[in-house]
Amino acid sequence: MSSEVAGLGRAKADGPLKLAVPRGALFGETLDVLDAAGIDTAELRGDSRSLIFETDRLTLVTMRPSDVPTYVEAGAADVGITGKDVLLEQSDRLVYELIDLGYGRCRMVLAGRKGDERLGESERRLGMMRIATKYPRTAERHFEATGRQIELIEVKGSVELAPLIGLGDGIVDLVATGRTLEENDLEVREEILECTARFVANRVAHKLRASEVDDLTARLREAAAK
Amino acid sequence: MIHPIPPGTRDVLPEEMRELRSLQRSLVDLFEARGYGEVATPAIEYDEVLARGDGRAAASAYRFFDGSGDLLALRSDMTVPIARLVASRFADTDPPLRLSYLASAYRAVRPQRGQMREFVQAGVELIGEPAPGGTAEVIEILGAALDVAGLDRAVIGLGDADLYRQLLTELGVEGEARESIIARLATHDLVGLEAELSEVEGIGAEQAATCVALSQLRGGREILAEARSLGGDAVERATARLQETFDELERRGVADRVQIDLGLLRDLGYYSGAILEVYDPALGHVLGGGGRYDGLMKRFGIDLPAAGFALYLERVHVAQMEEERRRGEGR
Numbered sequence: 001m002s003s004e005v006a007g008l009g010r011a012k013a014d015g016p017l018k019l020a021v022p023r024g025a026l027f028g029e030t031l032d033v034l035d036a037a038g039i040d041t042a043e044l045r046g047d048s049r050s051l052i053f054e055t056d057r058l059t060l061v062t063m064r065p066s067d068v069p070t071y072v073e074a075g076a077a078d079v080g081i082t083g084k085d086v087l088l089e090q091s092d093r094l095v096y097e098l099i100d101l102g103y104g105r106c107r108m109v110l111a112g113r114k115g116d117e118r119l120g121e122s123e124r125r126l127g128m129m130r131i132a133t134k135y136p137r138t139a140e141r142h143f144e145a146t147g148r149q150i151e152l153i154e155v156k157g158s159v160e161l162a163p164l165i166g167l168g169d170g171i172v173d174l175v176a177t178g179r180t181l182e183e184n185d186l187e188v189r190e191e192i193l194e195c196t197a198r199f200v201a202n203r204v205a206h207k208l209r210a211s212e213v214d215d216l217t218a219r220l221r222e223a224a225a226k
Numbered sequence: 227m228i229h230p231i232p233p234g235t236r237d238v239l240p241e242e243m244r245e246l247r248s249l250q251r252s253l254v255d256l257f258e259a260r261g262y263g264e265v266a267t268p269a270i271e272y273d274e275v276l277a278r279g280d281g282r283a284a285a286s287a288y289r290f291f292d293g294s295g296d297l298l299a300l301r302s303d304m305t306v307p308i309a310r311l312v313a314s315r316f317a318d319t320d321p322p323l324r325l326s327y328l329a330s331a332y333r334a335v336r337p338q339r340g341q342m343r344e345f346v347q348a349g350v351e352l353i354g355e356p357a358p359g360g361t362a363e364v365i366e367i368l369g370a371a372l373d374v375a376g377l378d379r380a381v382i383g384l385g386d387a388d389l390y391r392q393l394l395t396e397l398g399v400e401g402e403a404r405e406s407i408i409a410r411l412a413t414h415d416l417v418g419l420e421a422e423l424s425e426v427e428g429i430g431a432e433q434a435a436t437c438v439a440l441s442q443l444r445g446g447r448e449i450l451a452e453a454r455s456l457g458g459d460a461v462e463r464a465t466a467r468l469q470e471t472f473d474e475l476e477r478r479g480v481a482d483r484v485q486i487d488l489g490l491l492r493d494l495g496y497y498s499g500a501i502l503e504v505y506d507p508a509l510g511h512v513l514g515g516g517g518r519y520d521g522l523m524k525r526f527g528i529d530l531p532a533a534g535f536a537l538y539l540e541r542v543h544v545a546q547m548e549e550e551r552r553r554g555e556g557r
Contacts, residue, residue, distance in 0.1 A: 014507065014552070073510065074510045074511075075509060075510015075511070076510070092336055094413070096413075096414035096415075096416070097414070097415045097416060097417050097418065098414075098416050098417075099417065100417045198417060203414065203510075204505045204507070204509065204510050204511065204512065205510070206414070207381070207383055207444060207485060207487060207503075207505050208381055208485075208505055208507050210444050210445060214442065
C-alpha cells in the first residue's frame with residue numbers, strides 16, 4: 001500500500017475551499033489582505049448584491065462577522081475570517097483559530113458616563129452593577145473573573161444609548177477610535193481585552209483538506225505581516 | 227396539542243427509524259462477526275463510579291439524587307461503564323476481552339444537527355491487548371464499520387495522546403501553564419497557544435515554534451520523518467509508537483484510510499498513546515473517536531491495556547445521506 005495516498009486519497013475535495021468573508025467593519029481590510037495573498041477580490045469590491053463569489057482558487061462567501069463561527073463550525077464554510085470579539089462571545093463554537101491577522105484592532109471596554117459615579121455607587125450600595133451590552137458572555141466572564149456581580153442587560157442596537165437614559169450604570173462594548181463614546185459623553189473605565197481579526201478553520205476541513213488549508217494559512221500569514 | 231420534549235432530545239419516526247435500524251444492524255452484525263460480543267449497561271450509574279474512570283471533576287452533565295439520597299449520573303459514554311463492568315464481571319476471565327455496544331449516552335451540548343444531548347453510540351472495546359496489535363485491530367474494525375456504513379470517503383485520524391504531555395515534561399513545563407497549553411492544543415487555538423508559550427519561562431522561541439509546528443503535521447507516513455526532524459525525545463517516542471501502529475496497519479492492509487495527525491488531542495481525560503478521530507468530507511463534524519486508555523482499567527482495579535472506538539450513530543446517518551445526495555448530484 002502506497003504511503004502517498006494514506007488517508008487523503010479517499011477524501012476527494014468538492015470544489016475549491018469556501019472562505020467566509022466578514023462584511024461590516026472588517027470588510028475593507030479583509031479584502032486588502034486577500035488581495036495581498038493573491039486572491040482576486042475585484043468582484044467583491046463592486047456593488048454586486050451577490051453573497052457568493054467564485055475566484056480561481058477560492059469560493060468567497062460574504063456574511064455578518066457574527067455568523068462566521070456558525071458557518072465554519074458546521075463546515076458550510078471551510079475557513080473564515082472574523083473578529084476575536086465574535087469568537088470570544090461564541091466560545092462554545094468549535095473552530096480552529098489559526099492566525100491573528102493583526103488588523104481590525106479594537107478594544108473591549110467597560111465605559112460609563114463622564115463624571116458620573118453610578119457604576120461605583122451601584123456596586124457599593126447595591127452589590128452589583130447593571131451593565132448593558134451586545135456581548136453578554138464576554139461581559140459576564142470579565143466580571144466573574146474579577147470577582148464582581150453584575151446585572152446583565154442584553155441589547156441589540158446602539159448600546160451607548162442605554163446609560164444615557166437610565167438603562168444600566170455602564171456598558172461593555174467594542175471601541176475602535178473612541179469617537180462614539182466621546183460623542184455620547186461616555187468614557188472608558190476599564191480595558192477588558194484587545195481584539196483583532198482572526199483566521200479560523202473548520203476542524204474536518206483542517207484535517208481532510210490539509211494542504212489547501214496550510215497553503216492559504218501561509219499566504220495569509222505572509223500577507224497580514226506586510 | 228403539542229407536549230414539549232427537552233431541547234437536544236428527539237423522537238424518531240418510522241422512516242428515519244428504518245434507516246437507523248438498518249445501519250445499527252449492519253454495525254452490530256459486523257462487531258459480532260469480528261468476535262465482539264454485545265453488552266448493555268444501565269444508562270444511570272452511581273456518580274462516584276463514573277467519576278472514578280474519568281479524570282475530570284464532573285464526569286456527567288446530568289446528575290441527580292434518587293429517593294435514598296444517592297447521587298446518580300447519566301453516562302456520557304460507554305467506555306467507563308464497560309471498564310466498570312469488566313472489573314466487576316470478568317475479573318477472572320483470561321484476557322483479551324472483546325466487547326461491543328450500541329447505546330445512548332448524554333452530554334451537555336448546544337443542540338444542532340448531529341449534536342444532541344442524548345445520542346446513540348456504536349463501538350467496541352478491546353481489553354487486554356496492548357499496542358500496537360490491539361490498536362491496529364480496533365482501527366481495522368473501525369475501517370470495516372465505515373465500509374458497512376457506505377462511507378468510503380471517510381478518513382480515520384491517528385494521533386498520540388502522550389506526545390504533548392511528554393514534550394512539556396521534557397521542556398520542564400508544569401502546573402497551570404501545562405494545563406493551559408494542553409487546553410489550547412485540544413481546541414487548536416494556535417493564536418492562544420503561541421501567546422501562552424511565549425509567556426512560559428524556560429521555553430525559547432525555537433521550542434515554541436516546534437510545538438506549534440508539530441500540531442500542524444498531518445498526512446501520510448512522510449510526516450513522521452518531518453516530526454522527527456523537529457527533534458526531542460518525546461517526539462522520537464511518539465513517532466516510534468505511531469510508526470509501529472502504522473506498520474501494523476499496513477501489514478493488515480487497512481492503512482489507506484488512516485491519516486497520521488500529530489495535532490490530534492481529545493479532551494477526554496483517560497486517553498493514553500494512540501487516539502483516533504473519524505471524519506467524512508461531507509460533514510463538518512467529527513463522526514466518532516477513540517484510542518488507547520491503558521490506565522483506565524487500573525482505576526477499576528485490574529491493570530490491563532485497552533483500546534476502543536465509538537461512532538456517533540446519528541452523525542454517521544447524516545453523513546450517509548449527504549454522501550448519497552452528493553452522488554446523486556454526480557459530483
